[in-house]
Amino acid sequence: MTSAGTRQEWQRYTRRERLARFALYFGIVTACVVSLRTVEIIPEFLYDAPEQMADLLRRMWPIEWRYYPKGVHAALIETLHIATLGTIFAIAMALPLGMLAANNVTPNAGLNYLAKLLLVSSRSVNSLVWALLFVAIFGPGALAGTMAIAFRSIGFVGKLFSEALEEARPGPVEALRSCGAPWPSVFIKGYWPQVEPAFWGIALFRWDISVRESAVLGLVGAGGIGMAIDSAMNLFQWDRVALMLVVIFAVVLIAEVVVTEIRKRII
């Protein structure tokens, strides 16, 4: 390109990269402009938003604390049970799937692919959609919520677990194999001690997310505090809704503290 003697101009990116980046920026701007121009927003609604917000806050205040023992406590406990039991089910199912998906534990490309496909399909459906499906199958109630949390969590726990397994060092495993240890011993004494901290970290992280998600599953009829919110909202009892929001906020905070504390102890 350049003969000796002429000054060579250095550029950080190739022409192709620059074009690709330009195309990306152009695409982003176009997408934003097109969306902003065509999205249906009713401006009249926006004008009285502050008024509506003030009205909402006025209706929410004072928070009806007295309602807690009667209508919220049981629903809250149910929510926590849904989240925990759903996560336990998910762990029980994600352990074998994660093992099947990890290439070093299961050296069979077909099985790996199948397990990965199952994990991806579990993750690509939102937990609210899982809840809708399970409400249709099992009827409204906590069973549908538990199953929704479990099925959504399998993909998450299984994917991260199989990745942790694939990163395990082969040394201990080979040592056990060369002693003639049977397959279960190789897994329990070779792989498991290496992935255990990662595994509990993943499970706790997922439990934290499940607690947040199980609070809304009730909106589609899958049990827990969401159902109480839904009925209070339909009756415009905003002081009760406010109480439930405060309770959810507190529980989410406590869950986060609990998870951080347990993580510090076991990892």
Next chain:
Amino acid sequence: MNPGLTARTRRPAFLPNWPARLAWLALITYAFYAASILDVTWERFVTGLDNGMRFIARMFPPDTGAAKLQLLAKGLYESIEMAIIASALGILLSLPIGLLAARNLMPAWVTWPMRLFIALCRSFHQVIIAIIFVKAVGFGALAGILALTVASIGFIGKLFAEAIEEISLKQVEAIRATGAPFMSVIAYGVLPQVLTRFVGFATYQVDSNLRNSTMVGIVGAGGIGGTMFAAFQRFDFDFLLTILLAIIAVIMVSEMLQNQIKKLYQ
């Protein structure tokens, strides 16, 4: 230690780990207890499977009538619009918020309120935030956009602040030493160090917004979610399947795009 230690009394290679075993036992006991409380029984499961077969049978074939497809396209288009606008707004807003919440660049009296704000944005599920905004600005796409924006600030703001807190301060010092004004320090000392990670967070958030924009419609905040919930409540299960397949297709396309964009910035 003990001189009389023989091969027979040697401790086993793998000592039983009693605390761990007890923890597993407790976990399993809890699972049975919670299952009994929540009325999760085997009979219900079996009846459910029966129901499930009927449910799946009614889903097929997916409904592809012209009117239904039009409804689907309208809802899906609105969801995508909501996701794009909310991501743009969320990313633009979380840049300054994340910067102000970084403890290595800002004094404590700035970072505390910002960190509290981010924590507040993060603590509620998108659908609950959407409920509040539906009341504030009425039904429709605007409520969804605002809800997703708040959720985006909670997520990107936190990660961005953490990324800034992990940067090397040497480059910042070097640029400060030249007497550069504050904005130049940010632009040449801080941003180059966090840009790649920020692109990662942003693409992840766009993807997450796209997924959630198909959900917030359940509480009336616009997008395909409302159509989906209506189809569900009317037992219109064949149309429900069409909607679900369309949503999954959109999400897969978005994941492909996301991978391409990440490659561009590696």
